[in-house]
Amino acid sequence: MKRLIFIFTLFFASNSVWAVVAPADGNTTNIYTEILIVLFLVALLLLIVSLVLLKTVRVMANEIKLPGIIPVAEPAKMLEYEEWLTTEKSEKSSKQSAWNKLLGLRPISEEKDMMLEHDFDGITELDNPTPVWFNAMFYASILFAVVYLLNYHVLEWSPLQNEEYAIEMKAAEASKGEFLAKAANLIDENTVKVDGDAAVLTAGKTVFMQNCVACHAPDGGGTIGPNLTDEYWIHGGTVNNIFKTIKYGIPEKGMIAWEKTLTVQQTSDVTNFILSLKGTKPANPKEPQGTKM
């Protein structure tokens, strides 16, 4: 018995530790907690069943326990024994009666009254009452079924599996859209802002030096590509125009679309870097192209 209790305690303890530790990982929380709840209920049921069984065995064993050898030869001692037996019995019966009721157990002395009429080759049958705990579970399950039916199929308060799935998918879709909107498309040619922050310009310069100098020269004076420091722009000189030119490029004129190579942030940074070049004096400026802005 002690060992059994120890094992169950260990099981519950480890479960609760797991329950505390598992939610640290955001995505798996739901599945783990659901599995945990099921495991917990199964363990609880096992515990209850084994306790009831154990107690039943104990009660039955006590019922027929005898205090060693009966001293038949000595009448005085025999009387003493009988006295002991009655007090023992009454003590025990008061202690056990509640439990016996719950388990539906009847003392062996009442067996004669419970015997059924029929007899199969000397084997008879007792008409034991159904235990209270069993009846309680039986009625509870009926009640549960009614509540379940009303909740899921009649009043439709809670969603069924398929609906639950659809709801979860919809929520996931919404949060996915939100995430994409935030992470990737926060800046585009319509929302890009002028930002003269030193950190932005440094980052933009790095992008420019790595990708653009071959055609626009390190100082932006232009070689194959046009001069980016003057007031003349072929495709417009606003922050939005420049962002758009860099993002989609002018492929037919030799200006690459940088959409796939640069992140949105990098494109925004290099746009601001180009804006900061305005009015600087490059070493070999290319002749103006486009219209004056």
Ligand code: HEC
């Ligand atoms: C392979 C050569 C090449 C590279 C590399 C290149 N460009 Fe260009 N770029 C051009 C050409 C050519 C044009 C002119 C397109 C036209 O005539 O319509 C141009 C045009 C531009 C314009 C528009 C200028 C205007 O007057 O409207 C901007 C802004 C620009 N490039 C920025 C960049 C940035 C930023 C990079 C690096 C991320 C870059 N370019 C890399 C060749 C290049």
